[in-house]
Structures are given as C-alpha cells and as structure tokens.
Amino acid sequence: xxxxxxxxxxxxxxxxxxxxxxxxxxxxxxxxxxxxxxxxxxxxxxxxxxxxxxxxxxxxxxxxxxxxxxxxxxxxxxxxxxxxxxxxxxxxxxxxxxxxxxxxxxxxxxxxxxxxxxxxxxxxxxxxxxxxxxxxxxxxxxxxxxxxxxxxxxxxxxxxxxxxxxxxxxxxxxxxxxxxxxxxxxxxxxxxxxxxxxxxxxxxxxxxxxxxxxxxxxxxxxxxxxxxxxxxxxxxxxxxxxxxxxxxxxxxxxxxxxxxxxxxxxxxxxxxxxxxxxxxxxxxxxxxxxxxxxxxxxxxxxxxxxxxxxxxxxxxxxxxxxxxxxxxxxxxxxxxxxxxxxxxxxxxxxxxxxxxxxxxxxxxxxxxxxxxxxxxxxxxxxxxxxxxxxxxxxxxxxxxxxxxxxxxxxxxxxxxxxxxxxxxxxxxxxxxxxxxxxxxxxxxxxxxxxxxxxxxxxxxxxxxxxxxxxxxxxxxxxxx
Numbered sequence: 001x002x003x004x005x006x007x008x009x010x011x012x013x014x015x016x017x018x019x020x021x022x023x024x025x026x027x028x029x030x031x032x033x034x035x036x037x038x039x040x041x042x043x044x045x046x047x048x049x050x051x052x053x054x055x056x057x058x059x060x061x062x063x064x065x066x067x068x069x070x071x072x073x074x075x076x077x078x079x080x081x082x083x084x085x086x087x088x089x090x091x092x093x094x095x096x097x098x099x100x101x102x103x104x105x106x107x108x109x110x111x112x113x114x115x116x117x118x119x120x121x122x123x124x125x126x127x128x129x130x131x132x133x134x135x136x137x138x139x140x141x142x143x144x145x146x147x148x149x150x151x152x153x154x155x156x157x158x159x160x161x162x163x164x165x166x167x168x169x170x171x172x173x174x175x176x177x178x179x180x181x182x183x184x185x186x187x188x189x190x191x192x193x194x195x196x197x198x199x200x201x202x203x204x205x206x207x208x209x210x211x212x213x214x215x216x217x218x219x220x221x222x223x224x225x226x227x228x229x230x231x232x233x234x235x236x237x238x239x240x241x242x243x244x245x246x247x248x249x250x251x252x253x254x255x256x257x258x259x260x261x262x263x264x265x266x267x268x269x270x271x272x273x274x275x276x277x278x279x280x281x282x283x284x285x286x287x288x289x290x291x292x293x294x295x296x297x298x299x300x301x302x303x304x305x306x307x308x309x310x311x312x313x314x315x316x317x318x319x320x321x322x323x324x325x326x327x328x329x330x331x332x333x334x335x336x337x338x339x340x341x342x343x344x345x346x347x348x349x350x351x352x353x354x355x356x357x358x359x360x361x362x363x364x365x366x367x368x369x370x371x372x373x374x375x376x377x378x379x380x381x382x383x384x385x386x387x388x389x390x391x392x393x394x395x396x397x398x399x400x401x402x403x404x405x406x407x408x409x410x411x412x413x414x415x416x417x418x419x420x421x422x423x424x425x426x427x428x429x430x431x432x433x434x435x436x437x438x439x440x441x442x443x444x445x446x447x448x449x450x451x452x453x454x455x456x457x458x459x460x461x462x463x464x465x466x467x468x469x470x471x472x473x474x475x476x477x478x479x480x
Contacts, residue, residue: 055107
C-alpha cells in the first residue's frame with residue numbers, strides 16, 4: 001500500500017471515530033428531550049443507554065474472532081451501517097422498546113468498528129502505540145463538538161434531532177471515501193510490534209491477562225459514567241446554568257484531545273506505556289476527587305479538563321496495546337475480549353447509576369471514585385507483574401538516544417585532542433604514545449563490569465584512538 005492510500009485509509013478510519021465519539025454520548029446529552037419524546041423519566045432513558053452495552057457484550061468477541069478470519073474492511077463497513085441505522089432510527093423510535101433495540105444496534109456498531117480498526121492500525125505498521133492512541137483524539141473531538149451543538153439547539157429552541165442527522169451525514173460521506181481503499185493483510189506481524197516477554201512466566205501471564213481484561217471494564221466505566229452524569233451533576237449539585245453545565249463536558253473533551261496529543265508525543269519519545277498508565281490513573285483519581293468534594297465552579301472546570309487529560313487520553317488504548325503484545329497472533333480475538341469487558345461497563349454502569357440517581361445525581365457521579373480506585377489498582381498490578389516492557393522499536397529508540405549522548409561526548413573528546421596537539425608540539429613529542437594507549441585500554445577493562453564485552457569495547461577504543469592519531473597527524477600537517 002502506497003503512502004497516499006495509507007493516509008486516506010487512516011483518515012477514513014479516524015473519521016469513523018469522530019462519529020463514534022458522538023454516538024457514545026448522544027443519548028446522554030439528549031436525555032431530557034428523549035424522555036419527553038418517549039414520555040418516560042430520566043432513569044428509564046438511562047436504562048436505554050445500557051442497551052449499547054448489551055450490543056457490545058453480544059458482538060465483541062464474535063466479531064473480533066471473525067475479523068481475524070474474514071478481514072477487517074467488512075467489519076468496518078458493518079459498523080458504519082449499524083451506526084447509520086441507529087442515528088436515523090432513534091429519531092423515529094415510537095417507544096422505549098424500539099429505542100432499546102436501536103441502542104443494541106449501536107453497541108454492535110461499536111464492536112464492529114473496534115474489531116476492524118484497532119487491528120488495522122497495528123497491521124499498517126509504524127509506531128505500535130501511537131496510531132491507536134490517536135483514535136481517542138477523534139472520539140474526543142466528537143465528544144467535544146456534540147455538547148456544544150446540543151446546547152446551541154436547546155438555546156435556540158431547535159429540534160434536537162439535528163445532532164443525529166449530522167452524524168448520519170458524516171457516515172454517508174465517509175462510506176464513499178472508504179469504499180475503494182484496500183486494507184493491509186490480516187494478522188501480519190510488523191517488526192515494531194514485536195515485544196520480548198521472556199521474563200513473564202505462566203502464572204504472571206495469567207495475572208496480567210486477568211488484570212488487563214478487567215482494566216478494559218474499569219477504563220471504559222470511568223469515562224462512561226463521567227460523560228453520562230457530569231452535565232446533570234453540574235446543573236443540580238453545582239447549580240450551573242445550561243451552557244456552563246454542558247461546557248464541563250466540552251472541557252473534558254478538550255482535555256482528552258490534549259492528553260491524546262501528549263500521549264502520542266510521549267510514546268514516540270519512548271516513555272514506558274506502563275509508567276504512563278500508572279501516572280495518569282493517579283492523576284485521574286485526584287481530579288475526580290476535586291470534582292466530587294470541592295464544589296467550586298472554577299476548580300470543577302479545571303478538574304474536568306484534567307480528568308479528560310488523564311482518564312480519557314488514550315490510556316484504554318494503551319492497555320489494549322499491551323494486551324496485543326501478549327497475544328500478537330490473535331489480535332482480533334484479544335481486541336474482542338478487551339472490549340467485551342468494556343461492553344460490560346457500558347451495560348452495567350447506566351443501570352447502576354440510574355438506580356443511584358434516584359437517591360441523587362451526586363451519588364451517581366461519586367460512584368466513579370470507586371471505579372477510579374479499582375482502575376489504579378489494576379494498572380499497578382500489571383506494572384509489577386509485567387516489569388519493564390521491551391519492544392524492538394522501543395529499544396532502537398533507546399539506542400538512538402544513547403548514540404546522541406555518545407556523539408556529544410566524542411565531540412568533547414576531540415576538542416580535548418586539539419589541546420593535546422598543541423601541548424605535544426610545544427614539547428616536541430610524537431603523535432603516537434603506545435604506553436598511553438595501553439593505559440586507555442587497561443582503563444576500559446577496569447571500568448567495565450561485564451567482562452564478556454571488554455574485548456568489544458577495547459576494539460571500539462582502539463578504533464577511536466587510531467582515528468584520533470590520524471586527526472592529530474592531519475592537524476600537524478596542515479599547520480606546517
């Protein structure tokens with residue numbers, strides 16, 4: 001695949017996730033309008049949202065496994081078609097039962113897109129973590145745009161359904177953009193994806209597998225709960241006006257987009273994925289605590305941004321990348337397993353929080369604190385069990401970084417040689433000093449803790465000193 005077609009494929013896949021970002025929150029952002037349409041209370045609308053989780057739960061493992069066999073493109077198109085049916089069908093749903101079925105269709109759409117897209121980016125090659133993390137940026141862009149659109153429609157007394165129409169139109173355009181594009185070969189292994197996991201014994205692998213699967217649940221639950229209830233929490237608990245309440249979710253989305261870009265940059269700088277997982281989950285817990293317990297508007301706005309920056313910055317995708325490195329030959333199935341647990345969150349969280357909201361909206365949001373604590377515990381377990389993560393691409397970046405340091409040190413060494421040249425000329429001694437070179441090689445041997453590589457280091461230093469002598473001789477000749 002040439003670069004032009006690869007860029008076109010990537011753009012279309014990312015565009016699908018802009019629509020997916022809208023799909024994730026469009027029911028939650030229109031809960032009041034949909035409640036009036038179906039003549040049901042908010043808690044019942046919340047139960048409809050749980051249908052998305054059922055769709056995911058039913059479809060993820062099946063579609064993930066099938067994508068390994070029948071190719072990724074078919075399932076990307078399946079996801080687009082299902083989402084199109086969801087967006088238009090929801091506007092004409094005559095009752096809560098039909099709406100629930102359409103929510104299940106949206107869950108299937110999510111499953112199909114994930115099964116075809118995450119695996120495709122891995123099979124395209126390049127940086128093993130960065131491409132999948134950027135998916136989150138486009139999801140966050142959709143989550144940023146939608147609340148502003150919903151608030152604008154409400155304030156201008158316009159039909160809420162225009163937000164659904166917008167998403168459907170984007171899907172139609174993207175369908176024709178993607179139709180002629182070819183996908184990479186299924187389950188091919190790129191060198192950048194190869195990791196060394198020899199230090200992981202069978203017991204540790206079982207522990208890591210269980211923890212990563214559960215992290216698929218907690219990382220998804222953390223975001224779903226926040227996006228579902230933060231607007232109503234701001235309105236009822238913090239007594240913000242309509243625009244300010246919706247703006248908190250937009251700040252979360254801005255933070256998410258910013259976090260993805262930072263995550264992308266850090267991954268390319270060879271920062272450990274596991275270290276990022278632990279650090280970002282700690283920061284997410286702190287910012288969520290501020291939102292729940294310190295009811296100051298400007299602090300809540302900052303904390304919403306920081307929560308998006310940390311909890312929704314692509315940490316879920318980083319968890320998936322780690323999972324795929326454990327099982328690189330069944331990427332579709334592993335993607336299905338990981339997101340099946342995420343689908344459990346999509347199903348259970350709206351049900352649990354719908355019940356908690358009958359007590360108070362604050363109780364629903366504060367439940368996110370328990371999820372955040374569990375998420376942090378899981379990534380700590382993964383970090384300890386897996387140890388330092390190593391990949392071919394990551395190790396090469398480390399070597400490149402060390403090479404830069406070595407080059408700078410050699411520059412300083414040759415500057416010192418310039419001084420040596422002057423001093424030798426002043427006392428009229430030859431360039432070659434055999435005893436000095438023997439001393440240098442002896443120092444190399446004494447300074448190396450691994451005697452197996454001493455001969456190799458001495459070879460390198462012999463070459464450096466030979467180059468240094470030639471440099472001195474040329475310098476003397478030119479001066480004469």
